[in-house]
Amino acid sequence: MHKSILIAGRDDDALAGLANLLDEMGYDLTLAHTAADALSIAERQWPDVAILDIGGPELDGLATARRLRDMAGERSLLLIALTGWGQPQYREMALAAGIDVHLIKPLAEDQLSFILSMACERAD
Structure with missing residues (x-):
């Protein structure tokens, strides 16, 4: 079974x-x-993983993370922040908002692959 990933970003x-990277890894993707x-996408088709940019006026990733956590209820969801904000206070803010993993851009492909493989093993 392919795992679904919701990617939300403004760039x-x-x-x-x-x-493209995640598609090559074999994941089913939805972009926002x-x-x-x-x-809206999560309401229609619940993702296994959501990767969120946590900055920007159109996409407040922290508020989105909190809302997705509320929506999840008992459903499984791995929330990943992908951001240029690497300072400790931003990591703490992300974790407080329900983010599971705080990744800093530029992203290392092997790092993301490892995190997703571990999450998908638990979900199977």
Whole structure:
């Protein structure tokens, strides 16, 4: 069974690059450019993993993470922040918002692959 990943980000080039990488890894993907889109998509088709950019006016990833956590209830969801914000206070804010993993750009492919493989093993 393929695991589904919701990617929410505001940078079209970064979103496309990450989508291509994850598609090559064999994941089913859905892309969102705004928080409203991400939440709407999650209501229609619950993802196994959500990768969120945690900055920006159109996509407040921290608020989106909190809302997805509320929506999850008993459902499984791995929340990953992918951000340029690497300072400790941003990591703490992300974890407090329900983010499971705080990754800093630029992303190492092997790091993401490892995290996703561990999450998907637990979900099977």
